Amino acid sequence: xxxxxxxxxxxxxxxxxxxxxxxxxxxxxxxxxxxxxxxxxxxxxxxxxxxxxxxxxxxxxxxxxxxxxxxxxxxxxxxxxxxxxxxxxxxxxxxxxxxxxxxxxxxxxxxxxxxxxxxxxxxxxxxxxxxxxxxxxxxxxxxxxxxxxxxxxxxxxxxxxxxxxxxxxxxxxxxxxxxxxxxxxxxxxxxxxxxxxxxxxxxxxxxxxxxxxxxxxxxxxxxxxxxxxxxxxxxxxxxxxxxxxxxxxxxxxxxxxxxxxxxxxxxxxxxxxxxxxxxxxxxxxxxxxxxxxxxxxxxxxxxxxxxxxxxxxx
Amino acid sequence: xxxxxxxxxxxxxxxxxxxxxxxxxxxxxxxxxxxxxxxxxxxxxxxxxxxxxxxxxxxxxxxxxxxxxxxxxxxxxxxxxxxxxxxxxxxxxxxxxxxxxxxxxxxxxxxxxxxxxxxxxxxxxxxxxxxxxxxxxxxxxxxxxxxxxxxxxxxxxxxxxxxxxxxxxxxxxxxxxxxxxxxxxxxxxxxxxxxxxxxxxxxxxxxxxxxxxxxxxxxxxxxxxxxxxxxxxxxxxxxxxxxxxxxxxxxxxxxxxxxxxxxxxxxxxxxxxxxxxxxxxxxxxxxxxxxxxxxxxxxxxxxxxxxxxxxxxx
Numbered sequence: 001x002x003x004x005x006x007x008x009x010x011x012x013x014x015x016x017x018x019x020x021x022x023x024x025x026x027x028x029x030x031x032x033x034x035x036x037x038x039x040x041x042x043x044x045x046x047x048x049x050x051x052x053x054x055x056x057x058x059x060x061x062x063x064x065x066x067x068x069x070x071x072x073x074x075x076x077x078x079x080x081x082x083x084x085x086x087x088x089x090x091x092x093x094x095x096x097x098x099x100x101x102x103x104x105x106x107x108x109x110x111x112x113x114x115x116x117x118x119x120x121x122x123x124x125x126x127x128x129x130x131x132x133x134x135x136x137x138x139x140x141x142x143x144x145x146x147x148x149x150x151x152x153x154x155x156x157x158x159x160x161x162x163x164x165x166x167x168x169x170x171x172x173x174x175x176x177x178x179x180x181x182x183x184x185x186x187x188x189x190x191x192x193x194x195x196x197x198x199x200x201x202x203x204x205x206x207x208x209x210x211x212x213x214x215x216x217x218x219x220x221x222x223x224x225x226x227x228x229x230x231x232x233x234x235x236x237x238x239x240x241x242x243x244x245x246x247x248x249x250x251x252x253x254x255x256x257x258x259x260x261x262x263x264x265x266x267x268x269x270x271x272x273x274x275x276x277x278x279x280x281x282x283x284x285x286x287x288x289x290x291x292x293x294x295x296x297x298x299x300x301x302x303x304x305x306x307x308x309x310x311x312x313x314x
Numbered sequence: 315x316x317x318x319x320x321x322x323x324x325x326x327x328x329x330x331x332x333x334x335x336x337x338x339x340x341x342x343x344x345x346x347x348x349x350x351x352x353x354x355x356x357x358x359x360x361x362x363x364x365x366x367x368x369x370x371x372x373x374x375x376x377x378x379x380x381x382x383x384x385x386x387x388x389x390x391x392x393x394x395x396x397x398x399x400x401x402x403x404x405x406x407x408x409x410x411x412x413x414x415x416x417x418x419x420x421x422x423x424x425x426x427x428x429x430x431x432x433x434x435x436x437x438x439x440x441x442x443x444x445x446x447x448x449x450x451x452x453x454x455x456x457x458x459x460x461x462x463x464x465x466x467x468x469x470x471x472x473x474x475x476x477x478x479x480x481x482x483x484x485x486x487x488x489x490x491x492x493x494x495x496x497x498x499x500x501x502x503x504x505x506x507x508x509x510x511x512x513x514x515x516x517x518x519x520x521x522x523x524x525x526x527x528x529x530x531x532x533x534x535x536x537x538x539x540x541x542x543x544x545x546x547x548x549x550x551x552x553x554x555x556x557x558x559x560x561x562x563x564x565x566x567x568x569x570x571x572x573x574x575x576x577x578x579x580x581x582x583x584x585x586x587x588x589x590x591x592x593x594x595x596x597x598x599x600x601x602x603x604x605x606x607x608x609x610x611x612x613x614x615x616x617x618x619x620x621x622x623x624x625x626x627x628x
């Protein structure tokens with residue numbers, strides 16, 4: 001395996017969004033209770049009620065979703081937690097999911113929210129952005145295009161990621177204002193009269209200054225929850241060159257109207273994630289669980305149309 | 315595999331520290347450039363210059379270190395980044411390292427600095443603290459005793475970890491004041507006249523309130539860098555029932571004198587990590603690299619004696 005030298009950066013994601021006229025990211029968060037029973041039953045019959053069995057069901061589930069979505073949705077965002085939950089076998093399923101999504105032409109954002117002091121951050125950057133050298137051989141550790149990053153530790157914990165983005169044409173998304181109900185406990189507290197998320201947003205803008213792509217957005221993006229529309233607006237004004245990864249649409253409660261402020265006049269500048277809303281659409285729809293991928297596609301179409309009624313991506 | 319119901323919590327770590335009269339944690343951070351050449355050469359000859367080859371060298375390195383340390387050092391702290399850097403094969407080596415350290419009677423703290431919104435935090439809690447159910451079978455995903463947690467997302471991202479600690483007798487260490495040079499960029503900023511790390515410390519104390527062990531310390535601990543001795547002192551006064559995981563000794567520059575304030579009158583209340591200082595002691599010592607484990611033990615003895623000149627653990 002050799003590391004890819006193909007330029008990807010944020011431009012590749014934006015290009016895919018513009019081509020598909022769809023700023024949606026499908027979050028691949030395969031909690032076991034979201035996976036159709038028939039997939040689990042088949043996998044457990046073959047591999048036993050083991051982590052391996054569960055991981056095989058996850059991979060099958062994901063491949064079905066990717067096959068149903070790849071021509072209309074530009075990107076997937078696997079949530080690392082749900083793969084780690086299945087141990088080594090789960091990580092194998094994660095690796096193969098990323099590989100499969102890339103083979104299908106999708107942009108892969110690993111949602112790992114990694115962050116550490118400099119030396120360890122270099123390890124994470126190697127894992128997901130730059131690869132490692134085994135002897136004289138360059139190896140790709142995980143085939144992903146972008147990683148989410150937690151910057152509670154400050155600049156020296158972020159710099160290794162930024163350097164890897166530059167050298168290996170990858171992107172990161174730094175947690176600025178997260179979509180969850182408690183995000184304000186720390187992120188909304190005022191520092192010199194301004195909330196912590198603005199301070200983090202400002203640092204995020206600084207880290208990304210050297211890495212602008214051809215659409216005017218940096219390879220250092222920000223995670224900004226759709227559940228906080230006012231904050232999206234403020235952050236967009238503060239950070240005109242920062243691409244936003246926007247969770248919170250659908251199952252978490254945000255609507256298309258909540259996130260329009262993230263987008264520029266060309267309908268670009270953001271990617272909206274829905275996880276459970278898409279991958280477990282079969283439950284909400286009440287269709288036969290064997291049609292889970294069809295239901296995911298129907299929800300992805302509905303979501304695309306819902307968003308692009310307000311935002312025209314071009 | 316079934317989940318362990320043995321009570322571990324923070325008491326098990328404290329018991330091991332008291333028994334060995336040594337509050338040291340050996341950080342297993344196997345960056346490839348810290349691994350002796352002969353181990354890499356052997357592994358690459360057998361498995362090729364691949365991620366598998368590199369991961370085999372890591373596992374061999376770690377087993378040698380554990381064999382040399384387990385009778386004098388109570389705990390190991392593998393840094394997840396360096397295993398993730400080697401892809402699926404690295405995660406296998408991580409799993410086997412944790413298993414081997416536990417077999418040798420060591421307390422295993424996975425340094426993953428995980429954190430996410432509630433549903434995803436539950437995935438991480440399953441991975442490292444509670445295990446998962448595959449069908450009707452309880453499975454252990456990674457055999458660890460404790461996990462480091464990043465709480466930038468607030469309470470709903472931490473609660474799943476706390477609940478798993480309670481139910482499965484595990485511990486977490488929440489990042490409060492980290493040891494790196496840039497930690498102050500966010501953590502030292504003032505919120506209502508108090509630095510962010512104090513706010514985080516206070517939340518950490520709240521999260522741990524239900525989980526006190528028999529030594530008076532909670533299963534929800536805090537990461538507090540030895541490189542910031544004044545902050546250790548303040549946090550210890552604020553948080554008399556919070557156990558501190560203390561990185562920064564050795565290679566990062568802190569001395570034994572810097573961390574005495576973390577400990578109570580019985581010499582308990584903290585565990586001091588050294589990673590490169592111990593595992594790459596052979597480089598600093600300049601001995602034959604084949605004696606890397608011997609050098610690690612000599613440094614661990616020196617470190618123990620250096621710290622316990624000031625703190626008597628009993």
